[in-house]
Every structure is written in structure tokens, then in C-alpha cells.
Amino acid sequence: MQKKEVDILVVGAGIIGTAVGAELSRRGAKVCVIDKGQVGKGCSYGNAGWMTPCFAMPLPMPGMLIKSMKWLLDPESPLYIKPSFSLDLASWLFQFMKAMNETQAKRAVDALVVLSQKSLTEYEKLGQKYPEIHFQQKGLLMVSQTKAGVAAAVEELNYVKNLGVPGKVLNSGDIQEMEPALKSPLLGGVYFSHEAMAEPYLVVQAFAKEIRAHGGEILEQCELKDLVISGDKVEKVLTSQGEIHAKQVVMATGSWSKSLARLMRLRVPVLGGKGYAMIVPPLEKQPQYPMMLVEKKIAITPRQNSLRIAGTLELVDQDFSITPQRVENIKKGAREFLHLPQELQVQELWAGLRPCTPDGVPLIGYHKNISNLMLALGHQMLGLQSGAGTGLLVSDLLEGKSPFVDLKVLDVNRF
Numbered sequence: 001m002q003k004k005e006v007d008i009l010v011v012g013a014g015i016i017g018t019a020v021g022a023e024l025s026r027r028g029a030k031v032c033v034i035d036k037g038q039v040g041k042g043c044s045y046g047n048a049g050w051m052t053p054c055f056a057m058p059l060p061m062p063g064m065l066i067k068s069m070k071w072l073l074d075p076e077s078p079l080y081i082k083p084s085f086s087l088d089l090a091s092w093l094f095q096f097m098k099a100m101n102e103t104q105a106k107r108a109v110d111a112l113v114v115l116s117q118k119s120l121t122e123y124e125k126l127g128q129k130y131p132e133i134h135f136q137q138k139g140l141l142m143v144s145q146t147k148a149g150v151a152a153a154v155e156e157l158n159y160v161k162n163l164g165v166p167g168k169v170l171n172s173g174d175i176q177e178m179e180p181a182l183k184s185p186l187l188g189g190v191y192f193s194h195e196a197m198a199e200p201y202l203v204v205q206a207f208a209k210e211i212r213a214h215g216g217e218i219l220e221q222c223e224l225k226d227l228v229i230s231g232d233k234v235e236k237v238l239t240s241q242g243e244i245h246a247k248q249v250v251m252a253t254g255s256w257s258k259s260l261a262r263l264m265r266l267r268v269p270v271l272g273g274k275g276y277a278m279i280v281p282p283l284e285k286q287p288q289y290p291m292m293l294v295e296k297k298i299a300i301t302p303r304q305n306s307l308r309i310a311g312t313l314e315l316v317d318q319d320f321s322i323t324p325q326r327v328e329n330i331k332k333g334a335r336e337f338l339h340l341p342q343e344l345q346v347q348e349l350w351a352g353l354r355p356c357t358p359d360g361v362p363l364i365g366y367h368k369n370i371s372n373l374m375l376a377l378g379h380q381m382l383g384l385q386s387g388a389g390t391g392l393l394v395s396d397l398l399e400g401k402s403p404f405v406d407l408k409v410l411d412v413n414r415f
């Protein structure tokens with residue numbers, strides 16, 4: 001049984017935990033990051049790899065009420081909530097609907113754009129130091145076959161353009177010229193020129209290298225079992241590998257966080273937004289740009305020698321099973337836009353649970369009653385794109401600096 005003493009213990013080694021650990025290590029803190037599994041093998045493993053400040057919308061946007069009721073009933077929809085008699089789900093849905101208002105959405109988008117832009121700058125630097133992450137800033141295309149889809153893309157642009165996210169509206173001809181890999185005719189879309197992509201698992205590995213290079217430590221197969229709280233402080237942390245005494249503890253436990261809420265003495269209503277990603281061989285007409293197929297909510301990411309196709313969001317509680325029908329729906333949707341071969345060879349199929357809070361905004365900041373416990377979790381669909389910025393924010397807070405975003409909207413005590 002080990003006994004350890006560190007300045008800062010980070011629980012969870014996904015993109016959030018490693019980004020936090022890397023930044024704190026660079027700033028000279030003695031950091032230990034633990035994970036019950038392996039570094040980067042949670043939701044951060046196989047996501048679409050997008051670093052796209054243009055996608056800063058929380059899930060519950062105004063006007064979504066009718067749409068979300070329809071999802072409840074349609075297992076074929078790209079966003080699906082399986083009806084069940086769970087109290088947690090009922091309460092999550094109630095708060096989800098409550099969050100669908102303009103004021104909340106605007107505050108959320110403002111904060112998420114800032115976090116994502118800060119992250120983008122950090123990823124550019126990381127890409128220079130670690131070329132293996134394949135950081136590429138080609139921009140991102142949102143393309144659509146329908147009037148409603150084009151309107152949704154333009155609405156996205158209108159939301160973020162005043163926050164410094166440039167984009168331009170494209171017609172059918174513009175899209176065909178930019179991306180000949182797309183089937184025609186498409187109605188239109190939007191091109192966001194500053195957005196980037198990288199290999200998500202390798203980004204986590206790069207942060208892990210940073211942690212170790214700056215004297216930090218990462219313990220794999222080391223599960224948080226209990227937080228021993230005395231007065232207003234975490235006195236020690238009990239893990240499967242022994243006890244750790246830390247001046248500060250940061251929880252970055254993604255979609256597992258709800259099950260740890262009792263230990264944190266806090267309401268942490270995080271459910272899993274299950275999504276799938278498949279890697280397929282490069283297409284004869286291989287796309288050049290990352291693309292969002294708007295009405296299908298499918299993400300296409302060109303890779304060096306393959307293509308990643310990702311999509312669906314199914315609200316679940318720790319269910320990692322793969323539903324073949326939903327995988328087929330993704331293939332079918334992608335086929336409407338791209339020249340996929342009839343027999344599509346799937347080289348790798350992966351499912352991950354996005355950590356989803358009901359109001360679509362992460363929980364970042366200090367616990368109200370436990371003075372050395374901080375949370376950095378619940379990053380829903382944008383944990384990669386806002387991960388490096390979260391690392392900066394958490395480090396600033398731990399150093400007592402003023403936050404660069406509105407902390408109220410991220411308040412960890414709000415539920």
C-alpha cells in the first residue's frame with residue numbers, strides 16, 4: 001500500500017484531466033493524475049477530433065422543446081432519449097427543458113466560445129511541439145441538403161460571428177467547388193475558416209508526455225474509492241493503490257461523475273451522451289475538409305490514410321453497448337452525402353459517452369463547502385475543443401488568478 005503526498009491530485013486522465021495536469025505541471029506544481037483505466041481510453045479516445053469554436057452551442061438551445069419531444073419517440077433520430085422510468089433521467093430532462101432560454105444560451109455560448117478559442121491557440125502550440133497529433137487548421141464545412149439544414153447552419157454562424165468566429169455562407173456551387181468529394185446537389189452551408197482538427201487520443205498522449213516531462217506522475221489502473229473529508233477539506237484520497245494526500249483535488253471524471261457525486265457531497269447530474277465513431281479506409285473521392293452533415297448530425301473527419309465517421313447522441317447512464325441499428329443509421333446518413341462503397345469496411349468501431357449536464361455547460365470551479373475540491377467535468381460534445389482552455393482556467397483558479405470566463409455559468413454548485 002502506497003502513501004503519497006502531492007500538491008495537486010487530478011482524478012481522471014481523459015482530455016480534461018491531462019490538460020489540467022499538463023498546465024499545472026508546466027507552472028511548477030507537483031502533480032499526480034490517476035485513472036481507473038488507461039490514459040485517454042475514455043470518451044477522449046475516438047471522438048471526431050474537432051477543435052471548432054463555432055460549435056459552442058449547448059445541447060438545450062431555445063426552440064428545441066418540440067424537437068426534443070420528437071427524439072423521445074424516434075429511435076432513428078440522430079439524437080435519441082430512450083424512454084425509461086429513471087428518476088435521474090426525469091430530473092435531467094426537467095432541467096434540460098428549463099435551460100432552453102435565450103439568456104441561458106447566450107451566457108453559455110459566450111463562455112464556451114472563449115474556452116474553445118483559448119484551447120485552439122494552445123493546440124496550435126501543442127501541434128508544433130508534437131507533430132504526431134496531426135493538428136491541421138483547414139477550417140470546417142457545415143453542409144446541408146435541406147432549407148432547414150442551411151438555416152440551422154446560418155443560425156450557428158449568426159450566434160458566434162460577433163464573438164470572433166469567422167465564417168461565410170456558401171451556396172450549392174461554392175460547396176461543390178470546395179469539396180468535390182460531396183455528392184450533388186447540396187443546397188448550401190457555411191464554411192468556418194479558423195477551425196482545426198487533430199488525432200484526439202494522441203492529443204491526450206501529448207498532454208501526458210508534458211505532465212511527465214515536467215516532473216508530474218500518472219498512475220493508471222488507480223481508481224478513486226473515497227474522499228476522506230474533514231471539516232471543509234479533503235484530508236486524503238483513498239485509491240485502489242493506496243492513499244494520497246493532496247493540497248488540492250481536481251475531479252475530471254467525465255461521464256462517471258454522477259456515480260462519484262456522493263463522495264463529492266454534491267449534485268452532479270451528468271448523463272452519458274453515447275456516440276459512435278467508425279474508421280473506414282480512404283474513399284476513392286476522399287474528403288479534404290472536416291464536415292458536419294447538418295441534418296444527420298454526422299461528423300466526417302479526413303485522416304491521413306482513412307476517414308472517421310462519427311455521430312448520434314443517445315442519452316444513457318453508463319451503458320457502453322453498441323446498437324447495430326444506430327451504426328447503420330450513421331452509414332446510411334453519410335452515404336447520402338458521400339460516395340461510400342456498397343460494402344463499407346469498418347476498420348474500427350468505437351462508442352464513447354459524452355459527459356452531458358442538463359444545461360449543456362460544464363462544471364468548472366470550486367466546491368462551495370469543500371475548499372480544496374475543484375471540479376472540471378461535464379464537457380458534453382466539446383471536451384476536446386475546450387479541454388486545453390479548461391486546463392488554463394483551472395490552473396488560474398488554483399493560483400488565485402481572476403478567471404477569463406464568466407464563472408457563474410460554469411458554477412459547480414448550481415444543481
Ligand SMILES: Cc1cc2nc3c(=O)[nH]c(=O)nc-3n(C[C@H](O)[C@H](O)[C@H](O)COP(=O)(O)OP(=O)(O)OC[C@H]3O[C@@H](n4cnc5c(N)ncnc54)[C@H](O)[C@@H]3O)c2cc1C
Pocket residue numbers: 011012013014015016017034035036037038039040041042043044045046047048049050051222223224225252253254255256260273274275276277310311351352353354355377378379380381382383384385386
Ligand atoms: C462520437 C463522439 C464524437 C465527439 N467529437 C468531439 C469533437 O470532435 N470535439 C470535441 O471537442 N468533443 C467531441 N466529443 C466529446 C468529447 O469526446 C468529450 O467531451 C471528452 O472526451 C470528455 O473528456 P473527459 O476528460 O471529461 O472524459 P473522459 O475522456 O471520459 O475521461 C474521464 C476519465 O476519468 C476516469 N475515471 C472515472 N472514474 C474514475 C475513478 N473513480 N477513479 C479514477 N479515474 C476515473 C475514466 O477512466 C476516464 O479515463 C465527441 C464525443 C463522441 C462520443
